[in-house]
Amino acid sequence: MGFFTGSEFTSGEKLLEVIYIVMGLVSIYTGAKNALDKENPARVGTAVFWCALGVVMAFGRWIPPIGNGLLVVIMTLPAIFKKVKIGKSDEPTEEYTEKMYNKIGMKIFIPALSIGVFAIIFAIFFKTLGALVGIGFGILVSIITLMVFSKDNKPSVFLNDSERLLSTVGPLSMLPMLLASLGAIFTAAGVGDVIANLVGKIIPEGNVNVGIIVFAIGMALFTMIMGNAFAAITVMTVGVGAPFVLSYGADPVLIGMLALTCGYCGTLCTPMAANFNIVPVAMLDMKDRFGVIKNQVIPAIIMLVFQIIYMIVLK
Numbered sequence: 210m211g212f213f214t215g216s217e218f219t220s221g222e223k224l225l226e227v228i229y230i231v232m233g234l235v236s237i238y239t240g241a242k243n244a245l246d247k248e249n250p251a252r253v254g255t256a257v258f259w260c261a262l263g264v265v266m267a268f269g270r271w272i273p274p275i276g277n278g279l280l281v282v283i284m285t286l287p288a289i290f291k292k293v294k295i296g297k298s299d300e301p302t303e304e305y306t307e308k309m310y311n312k313i314g315m316k317i318f319i320p321a322l323s324i325g326v327f328a329i330i331f332a333i334f335f336k337t338l339g340a341l342v343g344i345g346f347g348i349l350v351s352i353i354t355l356m357v358f359s360k361d362n363k364p365s366v367f368l369n370d371s372e373r374l375l376s377t378v379g380p381l382s383m384l385p386m387l388l389a390s391l392g393a394i395f396t397a398a399g400v401g402d403v404i405a406n407l408v409g410k411i412i413p414e415g416n417v418n419v420g421i422i423v424f425a426i427g428m429a430l431f432t433m434i435m436g437n438a439f440a441a442i443t444v445m446t447v448g449v450g451a452p453f454v455l456s457y458g459a460d461p462v463l464i465g466m467l468a469l470t471c472g473y474c475g476t477l478c479t480p481m482a483a484n485f486n487i488v489p490v491a492m493l494d495m496k497d498r499f500g501v502i503k504n505q506v507i508p509a510i511i512m513l514v515f516q517i518i519y520m521i522v523l524k
Contacts, residue, residue, distance in 0.1 A: 221338040226270065228345040233267025236260070239372045246296035254292025258284055258380065288380035295376045299369055313358050320351030377491060384483040388437040395440075401447025412453050418521050420453035421464070425517045428468050429475035429509075436481025438472030445472075459524040467520050474513040477505035 240259030243249050261284035269277050287293050310317070324347035331343025355362045375382060395401075412419050427449055431441040450468060455461050476482040479502070486501045497503070
């Protein structure tokens, strides 16, 4: 059953599937390139990881669940044994980088900005397609823009730079998706109900202010554990937000919005939020693995306190 013919799939889901196929093919290319790279100290493990990930992302819809599960297990083994390494890098020289900066200047931010702009446009005006499709469209626009900026930007450049970025980040690139899945599993397993029973013994019945404080702090702490505020809010809303805050008449729009940003405060304080706190360390080759987090803890606490007060005053 293909997504191009299945009537049960919307146009947005079909386009999103195309994006996943492209991502999967890029991952497979990363594995193949590293397999042929004699400078990579772990060619086999690196190739197995990226190729297995690519097959699941590109063709997972047509593979039986047991097959996808086996591929995921196979994919994790090289990462567990630290056999996913960076091979030869075709990073541009400092001279070339300076030359292109002098030529393009601050216009270099236009491609990056286009990704966010098209995500918003699609989210607002093309709701049947969705923001994720908008991101994919924005990436396409950014590629075309970069090709206009310089004739050196051929399709192979984008493919090789994608491989270089994936290889630099390594298995940590999978963490956000795995943590989001974990949030869905926790919710389905009834973790929210367990939390509700525990919190019910602490929060005085009908005291919305205490409920807000527990909800906000719980969002930050649970996000630190899961590394993803979107995964945490489903569990914490079921366990605390709905029964101890929203059920007593608090504004769901304001509470929901600020509870999510309370979770973001937890994002700033955890290595589980790989995209924010671990990837920059790897990209900048920082000596202190927790250097980013150490500089974010105090601002995170200040913002969390402010948002709790905001929620209590305007609930």
